Amino acid sequence: MPTTLTTSEILAALYAPDPEPLLERADTLRLKTKGNGIFLRGLIEVSSICARHCLYCGMRADNAAIRRYRMTPEEIVDAARLAQARHFGTVVIQAGESAANIPAPWMAEIIRTIKRETNQHITLSLSERTIADYTLWREAGADRYLLRFETSDPAMFRRIHPGATPNQHDRLNHLHLLKDLGYQVGSGFMVGLPGQSYQQLAQDLQTLAELRLDMIGLGPYIPHPATPLAQEPNLPEGEQVPADVDTTLRVLALARIMTPEANIPSTTALSTIDPVNGRKRGLQAGCNVFMPNLTPRCYRESYQIYPDKICVKVPEQDDLDHLLADFKAIGRFQQEG
Numbered sequence: 001m002p003t004t005l006t007t008s009e010i011l012a013a014l015y016a017p018d019p020e021p022l023l024e025r026a027d028t029l030r031l032k033t034k035g036n037g038i039f040l041r042g043l044i045e046v047s048s049i050c051a052r053h054c055l056y057c058g059m060r061a062d063n064a065a066i067r068r069y070r071m072t073p074e075e076i077v078d079a080a081r082l083a084q085a086r087h088f089g090t091v092v093i094q095a096g097e098s099a100a101n102i103p104a105p106w107m108a109e110i111i112r113t114i115k116r117e118t119n120q121h122i123t124l125s126l127s128e129r130t131i132a133d134y135t136l137w138r139e140a141g142a143d144r145y146l147l148r149f150e151t152s153d154p155a156m157f158r159r160i161h162p163g164a165t166p167n168q169h170d171r172l173n174h175l176h177l178l179k180d181l182g183y184q185v186g187s188g189f190m191v192g193l194p195g196q197s198y199q200q201l202a203q204d205l206q207t208l209a210e211l212r213l214d215m216i217g218l219g220p221y222i223p224h225p226a227t228p229l230a231q232e233p234n235l236p237e238g239e240q241v242p243a244d245v246d247t248t249l250r251v252l253a254l255a256r257i258m259t260p261e262a263n264i265p266s267t268t269a270l271s272t273i274d275p276v277n278g279r280k281r282g283l284q285a286g287c288n289v290f291m292p293n294l295t296p297r298c299y300r301e302s303y304q305i306y307p308d309k310i311c312v313k314v315p316e317q318d319d320l321d322h323l324l325a326d327f328k329a330i331g332r333f334q335q336e337g
């Protein structure tokens with residue numbers, strides 16, 4: 001059952017001089033609800049083609065500096081086979097937002113093939129689509145759907161998603177719709193977007209808890225120089241939520257406390273701002289999932305949501321060995337599922 005925290009309880013946890021008691025409470029709760037196993041979800045970034053203009057994202061249509069690609073169905077299925085060979089249990093299929101580039105029947109066929117040829121669960125992260133598309137993919141065998149609401153503040157949502165993107169309420173409705181179709185659903189937001197206040201962050205966490213999610217994705221905002229948001233000022237100091245490691249860990253811990261049963265990854269964005277200790281610190285602040293990257297080397301550089309993305313690259317066995325050694329060092333282990 002979700003634990004309701006009031007706004008003032010959340011603010012107290014965010015402002016407390018010493019974060020350790022909060023992080024320890026989340027870690028203890030994670031042990032109780034999820035155990036010491038860590039689920040690996042192999043991320044396949046199937047296309048960098050995007051029609052949207054989100055102010056924060058380096059893959060926005062307006063950024064002419066990145067190469068646009070779409071993986072072939074064979075490459076995508078091969079990546080899922082690799083996940084199977086490494087005993088992951090789940091692949092996450094993610095792409096830039098363009099329905100024309102990811103036709104529903106094309107994706108349905110890929111889902112069917114992965115289901116036929118591997119034992120992997122399939123999580124889709126393909127943004128807002130029609131009910132017909134969600135239904136087709138569910139019938140083809142997709143198990144889960146990720147759709148971050150990014151911010152719970154309606155005015156900010158509209159501002160950072162110009163053009164065709166609906167408002168954040170539509171995304172919340174889509175999450176309910178997906179649940180009704182039998183998907184396990186996940187959502188989340190970014191920590192430290194310019195203009196994000198502590199009050200707003202408390203609201204973001206409460207929205208997360210109200211959604212009764214199976215999965216939660218949270219990471220720090222990382223400015224990309226080729227985006228308008230990178231040029232925007234923060235709120236005055238003290239009001240602006242910092243996009244730093246300390247704040248992200250507190251937010252992850254609060255997410256664990258407010259949704260004890262959810263699967264919560266220590267995200268790539270957190271590893272990117274703290275390449276040495278980020279993933280471990282996330283895993284010790286309530287997280288129980290990690291998402292290695294299955295995208296073939298030739299495409300990886302082009303999936304540039306933010307710069308200098310740090311990821312565990314599965315095709316490179318060294319990376320994976322290092323990851324598993326890190327798990328062991330903190331008393332944890334890979335759990336298939």
Ligand code: 5AD
Pocket residue numbers: 056057058148150189190219220221222223224269305306
């Ligand atoms: N910094 C951090 N996270 C980002 N995302 C997009 N752009 C950025 C950025 N500049 C996140 C969004 C999106 C997910 C795929 O990546 O939350 O939902």
